[in-house]
Amino acid sequence: MNIAGGIGRTVSWMDTAYTIHVGRFESGGIVGVFEGTVPAGGGPPVHIHHNEDEVIHVIEGDYEFWLNGAIxxxxxxxxxxxxRxxxxxxxxxxxxPGRNLTILTPGGMEEFFIEAAAQAPRLPExxxxxxxLAExxxxxxxxxxDWDTARVS
Incomplete structure (x- = not known):
């Protein structure tokens, strides 16, 4: 098993700092774990992971998740x-700002943030x-x- 990977590496992309704690190289592809520091009001666009299940543990701050139309x-x-x-x-x-720990299974998607920071640092440019990259x-x-029409769970 290769343990070099991106472990401990921190990148910043779209106003969020991502620190990779366990990557696919460290886990043999079983799991990916990274920490995110997100500004107040910040968060990603609506997206779908077609390959991974995801657990997000909130360390600091209050988060609102939009999950298939429910808050x-x-x-x-x-x-x-x-x-997924x-x-x-x-x-x-x-x-x-908020801090969260994300756990992905299988691992690998955590590398998206490293590549996005390097290849697509400015949007929409x-x-x-x-x-x-996302594909x-x-x-x-x-x-x-649409936060205004979502139902509260």
């Missing part, structure tokens, strides 16, 4: 399971690069969520 609040110290194939996103609902990792972007 699920998740406070610090709590976790949420996001199954289901559209989802989140935003940091607190006034200060590098959107074509981002979409090609390679089995990620489908769906755009912004």
């Amino acid at each position: 699920v609040p998740v406070a610090a110290g709590r976790s949420i399971f996001l199954p 194939g289901v559209p989802h996103t989140f935003r940091v609902a607190s006034a200060s 590098h959107m074509d690069r981002l979409l090609q 390679r990792y089995g990620i489908e972007f769906r755009g912004p969520p």
Whole structure:
């Protein structure tokens, strides 16, 4: 097993810092684990993972997850399971930045953030690069969520 990988590597992409703690090289592809530091109000666009199941554990801050049209609040110290194939996103609902730990199975998608930071650092200028990269990792972007019409779970 190769243990070099990207372990301990931190990159910044779309105002979020990502630190890879366990990558596919360290786990033999079984799991990927990374930490995200997200600005207040920040979060990714709605997306679907076609290859991985995901658990996000909120370390600091209050998060709101948009999961297939439903809003699920998740406070610090709590976790949420996001199954593959289901559209989802989140935003940091607190006034200060949030921190979360993400666990992916199988591993590998954590490398997307390293590549995105290098290949598509500015959006929308590098959107074509981002979409090609996302396709390679089995990620489908769906755009912004409609927080106003989502139902609260």
